[in-house]
Amino acid sequence: GENVEQHPSTLSVQEGDSAVIKCTYSDSASNYFPWYKQELGKGPQLIIDIRSNVGEKKDQRIAVTLNKTAKHFSLHITETQPEDSAVYFCAASIEAGTALIFGKGTTLSVSS
Amino acid sequence: DGGITQSPKYLFRKEGQNVTLSCEQNLNHDAMYWYRQDPGQGLRLIYYSQIVNDFQKGDIAEGYSVSREKKESFPLTVTSAQKNPTAFYLCASSMQGGIEKLFFGSGTQLSVL
Numbered sequence: 562g563e564n565v566e567q568h569p570s571t572l573s574v575q576e577g578d579s580a581v582i583k584c585t586y587s588d589s590a591s592n593y594f595p596w597y598k599q600e601l602g603k604g605p606q607l608i609i610d611i612r613s614n615v616g617e618k619k620d621q622r623i624a625v626t627l628n629k630t631a632k633h634f635s636l637h638i639t640e641t642q643p644e645d646s647a648v649y650f651c652a653a654s655i656e657a658g659t660a661l662i663f664g665k666g667t668t669l670s671v672s673s
Numbered sequence: 674d675g676g677i678t679q680s681p682k683y684l685f686r687k688e689g690q691n692v693t694l695s696c697e698q699n700l701n702h703d704a705m706y707w708y709r710q711d712p713g714q715g716l717r718l719i720y721y722s723q724i725v726n727d728f729q730k731g732d733i734a735e736g737y738s739v740s741r742e743k744k745e746s747f748p749l750t751v752t753s754a755q756k757n758p759t760a761f762y763l764c765a766s767s768m769q770g771g772i773e774k775l776f777f778g779s780g781t782q783l784s785v786l
Contacts, residue, residue: 562732570713593772604763604777605716612772650715654772660706660731661775665715 563588565653567664574641576673584651584664585633591653594627594634595661599648608649609636641671676700679764679778685786686751686758694749694781696764702776704769705747709733710761710780719762722747751783759784 564587574580586594592613597605611618611625611634618625622641627634638645648668652661677698686692698705704723708716718731722741736755741747747766751758761782765775 567715595774597775602779604765604779605775606777607774610774656772660718660721660729662718663708663716665713 563591563653563655563662565651565662565664567651567667569667570665571668571670573670573672576641576643576671578641580638580641580645580669580671582636582649582651582667582669583633584635584653585631586653587632588653588655589629589632590655592656593654593661594625595652596623596625596636597650597652597663599650599666601647605650638669641669643671643673645669646671677764677766677776677778679762679781681781682779684781684783686783687786689753691750691752692758692783694751694762694764694783696747696749696778697745698747698766698776699745700766700768700776701744702766702768703744704767704773705741706765706767706775707731707737707739707747707749708763708765710763716763719749 567584595610598608599605622639624637648666650666651664654661680695706721707719720739722728738750763780764778767773
């Protein structure tokens with residue numbers, strides 16, 4: 562089955578810096594790659610997603626890139642703010658009717 | 674407001690006891706899921722259901738059971754066979770399984786007395 566590796570497990574940046582989180586997946590048939598943000602004591606929320614027919618997607622300060630050949634995808638956050646501090650999860654799935662497989666998460670800390 | 678509701682927020686289990694976690698959604702979603710979250714382990718899939726009266730095992734189904742008698746409800750029972758049940762349990766739903774946005778509940782923290 563699918564396996565998703567996520568790095569780094571923790572990331573500390575200064576406010577205004579950029580943050581990059583990387584994930585690799587094992588099943589070349591995977592075609593949907595979302596990113597979720599989880600704040601303390603809450604359930605994760607989708608922040609951005611990308612499908613295999615697209616190489617890059619951007620939404621304000623957040624962007625995701627996908628390299629299907631290398632089987633990896635990355636989350637980029639620019640101009641980080643303290644409210645970006647949270648746990649971020651990447652995930653992958655193969656097709657409709659299956660379930661998302663998540664990475665182990667990255668704890669991002671943004672200090673002001 | 675539409676959403677997904679988990680209850681209770683905190684739950685305690687005694688040795689040998691089965692406990693049931695509730696998950697209800699009013700989003701009219703077909704697919705529902707249970708994930709277990711342990712520190713440093715990410716979200717691991719326990720069970721999922723694409724349609725009423727049907728469900729599939731995830732990666733860590735042993736010691737758990739589910740039912741899907743209604744579209745809105747997907748309760749999870751943690752049985753006495755689950756020897757390490759202490760974790761944060763998250764329920765989620767989506768319009769169509771696998772390739773669509775997941776909506777998560779706020780979770781249930783289960784602890785062993």
